[in-house]
Amino acid sequence: MSAYKDPSTSSKPYRDPTPLPESVPKVQELGTTSAPLKSAAFFIGAYCKDYNDDFMLCKSEDRDPGHCLKEGRRVTRCAQDLITKMRENCLADFDKHWNCLERNNHQYNLCRKVERPLNKCMFEKLGLVKTIPGTPEGQKPIHEVEKPIFTGVQK
């Protein structure tokens, strides 16, 4: 029988027996984890809109994993670029926001107070605005409402 060996206990890196062909360019994967990614999500949407739309339209033609590799590489590189820029310019606000999210079950509505300085910094330094697509016309987006109805449990 085979025993389950936890990969994190391995002493050697994984050797891929079937690596990608040399014709496929290599891209380094994004190393950001879930909370910082969620914090930066709307800014990635604003900054990388073209590449993201390109990839999604390409994937909608064919769900085969090997189909949209070029567009996928572009998406990864764009996200890496934005994360680097965010860290250079707004590191303090960014860190505060994703730490707040991490302590609050990754819910945006519980971290509005910390989100406002981040949005302000991103707009001033990088010109990126958080927009929620699908907001009904004439209604203020929920992240701009000063006194929302639904807030967290009183601690």
Place this chain on the structure above:
Amino acid sequence: MPVPWEALIPFGLLTTMFAAAGTLVNVSKRAQNQGKPVRYGIDPWDEMMMERDRRLTGHVRGQSTEPIAPEGFATSSAWYTEKTSI
């Protein structure tokens, strides 16, 4: 008449044990989650992201803001399918 203080011992015991059990559960949960509150209402997306976090940082609640992933991340999801020699 003197106060029957022995009769109040069970109440004190109940309160203490209740508080102790609650504290122990809370501390245990926090210790498992690196001192942060536990994540609830996790859907398959969150499970997938937490598994990705584990591959990136070693713990399901570990976080990092590095733009470039560490060496070996690209293939670490395939480790589960690796043939073992046992």
